[in-house]
Amino acid sequence: MEGKQVTHLASNVHMAATSSLLLSSLLALLLLQPSPSTANEGNVLLTGDTLPTNGELSNSKAVFVIQNDCNLVLYNNGKGFASKTYEAGVNCTLSLNDRGQLLIKSSNGTLVWFTPRGPIGKYAAVLRPDGQVGIFGPLLWSTPEVWAMKRVVDPVKFSTAPSDKNLLFSSQLLNEGEKLQTRDYNFMVGKDCELALAKATGNSLLWGSRTKLKGDHCYVRLNYRGQLAVLNDFNNKLWVSGPPKQEGVHVLVLQINGAAAIYGPERWTTAAL
Ligand SMILES: *[C@@H]1O[C@H](CO)[C@@H](O)[C@H](O)[C@H]1NC(C)=O
Ligand SMILES: *[C@@H]1O[C@H](CO)[C@@H](O)[C@H](O)[C@H]1NC(C)=O
Secondary structure, eight states: HHHHHHHHHHHHHHHSSSGHHHHHHHHHHHHHOOOOGOOOOSSSSEETOOOOOEEEEEEESOOEEOOOOEEEEEEEEOOOEOOTTTTTTSSSSEEEEETTTTEEOOOSSSEEEEEOOOOOOOOEEEETTTSOOEEEEEEEEEEOOSSOOOOOOOOOOOOOOOOOEEEEETOOEEEEOOEEEEEEEEEEEEESSSSEEETTTTTTTEEEOOTSSSOSOOEEETTTSSOEEEEEETEEEEEEESOOOSSSSSSSEOTTTSOOEOOOEEEEEEGGG
């Protein structure tokens, strides 16, 4: 919808005299600025987020949608999942609460379906690269959020989404020069050994591991205890995000709000059902 407005406005202004050309580009720039109103990572639902009726998570393998018949369905080439809540409510929405539960609610507020409860905290429901959905959490570590999330996720997807480049799972590495990416941010370990979170444009540094020049061919690994570490070529740990936690599969999400955050372990998944 925003895209349409921009085009409409741009074509109107372009028809006007050349004196307004500067104004036109200024307006276009302003309108094209990333705005919180399009807060949809495409493959992640965080605690506090709500998918509206017909809203979905999607990637190249699968679509996870809260349908207008109130059924929550994972379409994944025969390896799917359904909540079997067909017509159990009207205009149902899907949200993730601070107990790590996915909740289907009918528009009259009735709770229709929910997943098991975990300890209080922030969670992430992730459409994994293999096309299954997993609930990870609670939050173990995060860089500061750059802006506050909007609570209702816009069902309109980005043209560039979806990709899995915003996720790093336990046992996965980011080698020198490799990066996680979301719409506006990059998270990468450079040739200088610094793990840095930066704006995708302008390269302004938002957070760094302070391991600059402390090693050669440095890399980053997330382990099964929820620890993210920067290691050098001799596999020596130069920086670690925090103490070891419960063993299990964890995930680091580079969020649309500019935070890199570790959630885990995985507590529920469509794959197990
Ligand atoms: C809400 O809607 C559901 C399904 O339509 C219905 O079974 C339930 O009785 C309603 N609850 C209230 C409080 O209106
Ligand atoms: C459900 O959504 C439709 C379409 O937005 C709307 O026309 C209808 O009134 C809604 N029904 C309820 C019970 O909220």
